[in-house]
Amino acid sequence: MAPIGTIHYLVVAAALFILGVIGVLTRRNVVIVLMSIELILNAVNLNLVAFSRLWGLHGQVFAVFVITDAAAEAAVGLGILIAFFRNKETVNVDEVNLMKW
Amino acid sequence: MLFLDHIYLIPLLPAFGAAIMFFFGRRLQKATVSAVCVGAVALAFVFACGAVWQYTHLTGASARQPYEKIFYTWLGTDTGHLNYVKQDGSLAPFHADVGVLLDQLSSIWLLFVTGVGLLIHIYSIGYMAHEGGYYRFFGYLNLFMFSMLTLILANNYALLFVGWEGVGLCSYLLIGFYFHRKSASDAANKAFIVNRIGDAGFLLGLFAIAWYFGSIQFTTVTHMARSGSFAIGDPIITAAALLLFVGACGKSAQLPLYVWLPDAMEGPTPVSALIHAATMVTAGVYMVARSNALFVLAPTAMKTVAIIGALTALFAASIGLVQNDIKRVLAYSTVSQLGYMFLALGVGAFTAGVFHVFTHAFFKALLFLGSGSVIHAMSGEQDMRNMGDLYRRIPTTHWTMFIATLAIAGIFPFAGFFSKDEILWQTWTKEWDAYRILWLIGFATALMTSFYMFRLMFLTFHGSSRMSSEVEHHVHESPKSMTIPLVILAICSLSAGWLSWPHSLGGSARFEKFLEPVFANEAQVFVEEGKAKQLAAGEKEQEHTSPTEYLLMGLSLAAGITGWGMAWQAYRDAGRGYVEPIAAKAPPLYDVLLHKYYVDEGYDHVFTGRRKLGKVRLGVLGLGEASSWFDSHVIDAIVNDAGWITRATGSFSSWWDKWIIDGIGVNGPATLARLLAIPARALQWGLVQWYALVMVAGLLGFVFYYAWH
Numbered sequence: 001m002a003p004i005g006t007i008h009y010l011v012v013a014a015a016l017f018i019l020g021v022i023g024v025l026t027r028r029n030v031v032i033v034l035m036s037i038e039l040i041l042n043a044v045n046l047n048l049v050a051f052s053r054l055w056g057l058h059g060q061v062f063a064v065f066v067i068t069d070a071a072a073e074a075a076v077g078l079g080i081l082i083a084f085f086r087n088k089e090t091v092n093v094d095e096v097n098l099m100k101w
Numbered sequence: 102m103l104f105l106d107h108i109y110l111i112p113l114l115p116a117f118g119a120a121i122m123f124f125f126g127r128r129l130q131k132a133t134v135s136a137v138c139v140g141a142v143a144l145a146f147v148f149a150c151g152a153v154w155q156y157t158h159l160t161g162a163s164a165r166q167p168y169e170k171i172f173y174t175w176l177g178t179d180t181g182h183l184n185y186v187k188q189d190g191s192l193a194p195f196h197a198d199v200g201v202l203l204d205q206l207s208s209i210w211l212l213f214v215t216g217v218g219l220l221i222h223i224y225s226i227g228y229m230a231h232e233g234g235y236y237r238f239f240g241y242l243n244l245f246m247f248s249m250l251t252l253i254l255a256n257n258y259a260l261l262f263v264g265w266e267g268v269g270l271c272s273y274l275l276i277g278f279y280f281h282r283k284s285a286s287d288a289a290n291k292a293f294i295v296n297r298i299g300d301a302g303f304l305l306g307l308f309a310i311a312w313y314f315g316s317i318q319f320t321t322v323t324h325m326a327r328s329g330s331f332a333i334g335d336p337i338i339t340a341a342a343l344l345l346f347v348g349a350c351g352k353s354a355q356l357p358l359y360v361w362l363p364d365a366m367e368g369p370t371p372v373s374a375l376i377h378a379a380t381m382v383t384a385g386v387y388m389v390a391r392s393n394a395l396f397v398l399a400p401t402a403m404k405t406v407a408i409i410g411a412l413t414a415l416f417a418a419s420i421g422l423v424q425n426d427i428k429r430v431l432a433y434s435t436v437s438q439l440g441y442m443f444l445a446l447g448v449g450a451f452t453a454g455v456f457h458v459f460t461h462a463f464f465k466a467l468l469f470l471g472s473g474s475v476i477h478a479m480s481g482e483q484d485m486r487n488m489g490d491l492y493r494r495i496p497t498t499h500w501t502m503f504i505a506t507l508a509i510a511g512i513f514p515f516a517g518f519f520s521k522d523e524i525l526w527q528t529w530t531k532e533w534d535a536y537r538i539l540w541l542i543g544f545a546t547a548l549m550t551s552f553y554m555f556r557l558m559f560l561t562f563h564g565s566s567r568m569s570s571e572v573e574h575h576v577h578e579s580p581k582s583m584t585i586p587l588v589i590l591a592i593c594s595l596s597a598g599w600l601s602w603p604h605s606l607g608g609s610a611r612f613e614k615f616l617e618p619v620f621a622n623e624a625q626v627f628v629e630e631g632k633a634k635q636l637a638a639g640e641k642e643q644e645h646t647s648p649t650e651y652l653l654m655g656l657s658l659a660a661g662i663t664g665w666g667m668a669w670q671a672y673r674d675a676g677r678g679y680v681e682p683i684a685a686k687a688p689p690l691y692d693v694l695l696h697k698y699y700v701d702e703g704y705d706h707v708f709t710g711r712r713k714l715g716k717v718r719l720g721v722l723g724l725g726e727a728s729s730w731f732d733s734h735v736i737d738a739i740v741n742d743a744g745w746i747t748r749a750t751g752s753f754s755s756w757w758d759k760w761i762i763d764g765i766g767v768n769g770p771a772t773l774a775r776l777l778a779i780p781a782r783a784l785q786w787g788l789v790q791w792y793a794l795v796m797v798a799g800l801l802g803f804v805f806y807y808a809w810h
Binding site: 021024025026033093094096097098 | 786787788789790793794797
């Protein structure tokens with residue numbers, strides 16, 4: 001059994017990223033889509049933390065920024081979602097097509 | 102000095118008579134009307150005689166000076182409210198008084214106007230006895246006397262103009278006395294309108310004098326004109342003199358404004374005698390003689406006056422040769438004699454002209470009154486073709502008219518001989534040789550005058566009767582009230598000329614001496630001009646004794662007798678269907694003369710606008726209509742077309758802006774951008790997850806692309 005190395009982290013992160021992308025592309029409910037975006041961001045964070053073991057603390061600092069950003073993005077996204085729901089009484093993303101030309 | 106002090110009564114007495122007639126005349130008896138009106142004129146005549154008597158017997162400093170008396174200021178107050186700018190730039194107050202100017206010139210007019218006027222008033226009692234509107238007739242006559250006397254006695258041009266217009270009004274009223282007759286009212290209108298043309302000239306002349314001299318008072322203007330400060334031929338004085346002469350042409354029936362006078366015969370015959378022969382029509386002569394100081398300074402105007410006068414004399418006399426209406430012959434004779442007077446004035450022989458006015462007043466009034474008596478006897482018939490052989494039936498009328506005819510024909514020693522001879526002699530002796538032509542015209546006119554007057558006499562009184570039996574039955578001599586004035590006038594026609602018995606025939610020419618102060622300085626001015634005019638008394642006396650004068654005198658006498666003889670030969674046996682000698686020898690000429698040279702027709706074509714060619718009016722009015730048509734159809738059309746073109750270009754410009762500038766220039770790029778945007782829009786179908794899928798696909802594409810290499 002080989003010791004846990006960088007490659008393992010990268011594999012886990014890649015799996016998380018793919019799960020996130022599949023979630024964003026396939027789920028209709030906007031809340032689930034937002035949660036899938038969180039998965040993608042966390043996959044990136046995992047990568048940053050994994051690489052910071054090799055090249056210093058910069059990756060960890062950047063991961064903290066991304067977590068902050070994710071929180072802000074989730075807050076704004078949910079705010080828009082609630083406003084949208086009040087108008088349309090739906091949270092299905094395929095019905096949100098007002099922005100086309 | 103009773104009469105001189107109360108000289109204002111001379112015009113006011115007839116005015117009073119007129120006022121009574123207009124307010125109460127309708128209710129008065131004919132006898133009362135006659136008494137009031139004739140009495141007023143008789144009193145005026147007495148006052149006139151008295152005033153002239155006293156004036157000529159003034160002694161001391163005022164002797165032979167004009168007697169001027171101002172009663173009150175009529176126009177202007179001398180307070181500066183009526184100031185105007187004179188020609189030299191200085192201010193002058195406009196000022197006209199009501200005042201009287203009595204000098205030798207106005208004395209003469211005063212005497213014969215009141216004298217002849219009185220006789221004609223007396224005559225009218227008989228003539229108008231059976232006519233309606235008796236009081237109206239006498240009211241107008243008195244009003245006329247008032248206006249004429251105002252004209253004569255006025256001391257300035259403005260007051261003279263009042264009288265001038267007054268006589269014009271009375272002339273109008275009296276010509277149109279039988280207003281129910283269309284021809285009479287037409288003639289009245291014609292007289293009034295033609296006179297307006299002359300009056301316009303007179304007014305302009307008056308303004309020119311006021312503008313140049315700063316005064317319109319006769320004495321002031323004459324004094325200034327004679328002061329020597331104006332050059333001979335001064336253009337403004339010439340213009341003023343010519344304008345005054347235009348006025349005289351209208352009032353005194355000279356070419357080309359004479360047309361109203363023959364038509365004025367529509368009025369009752371005493372009116373023709375008083376207004377259109379003896380007095381009113383000489384107002385133009387009076388006015389020119391009154392302005393002699395101005396005319397002497399304007400040789401051009403003098404020549405114009407002389408030429409117009411001579412031409413009028415010849416022109417009217419030739420028409421008179423063939424007229425058949427007894428009054429029309431006399432009317433043309435009057436025009437012709439007035440021409441003589443203006444000829445005299447024009448050649449500078451003012452005294453001779455005034456003298457002819459004086460003698461003419463008697464014999465022409467007599468002729469008209471005589472013709473009135475004939476018409477009265479003939480129950481209103483005026484056509485000489487229907488007369489003849491009247492001399493035994495109306496003897497008084499016959500012999501008085503015969504005397505007048507001798508006088509007008511210039512037979513010695515009747516009045517006309519002296520005055521006409523004087524005019525011809527003065528014309529002959531004037532320095533300017535071209536005046537000899539005027540003498541020839543005057544001489545020919547004298548021959549014609551004699552012919553047409555004796556023609557009138559023969560046709561009316563001699564030959565065989567051409568009357569209808571009904572008329573013949575009623576022929577009667579006129580009443581005493583008509584014949585007595587005829588006799589008195591006949592005596593005057595015989596003797597009036599003796600007042601100026603020439604030196605050459607052993608006389609003393611008292612008339613000339615009497616008038617000398619009025620025309621005094623004219624000789625002096627002519628001498629200054631460098632022309633040796635024979636106007637100074639001494640030279641004149643010498644000239645008068647020259648053989649030429651006897652020759653000319655003989656010639657004019659011969660002309661008179663020749664005319665008499667020709668008429669005798671042609672008309673002495675005139676019976677029914679007699680032949681006019683002119684018609685027999687030269688029918689076209691006779692036709693032209695009978696139609697008065699077609700002047701009235703010409704005026705109809707040129708001025709009155711009565712003639713039309715199809716729908717086009719001829720003459721001045723036609724020109725007016727043509728220019729009106731031109732204005733509305735051509736000028737306005739151009740204006741409208743210009744507007745239409747502007748509007749059309751505006752419409753095009755608007756269209757261009759809307760479709761080309763806005764359409765292609767502004768909206769064009771926008772449309773293009775929209776068209777180009779159509780494929781770009783197709784990408785934006787709005788499903789966010791599809792966008793994400795495309796992004797992932799792109800990402801995978803990149804990854805695989807780099808991984809592959």
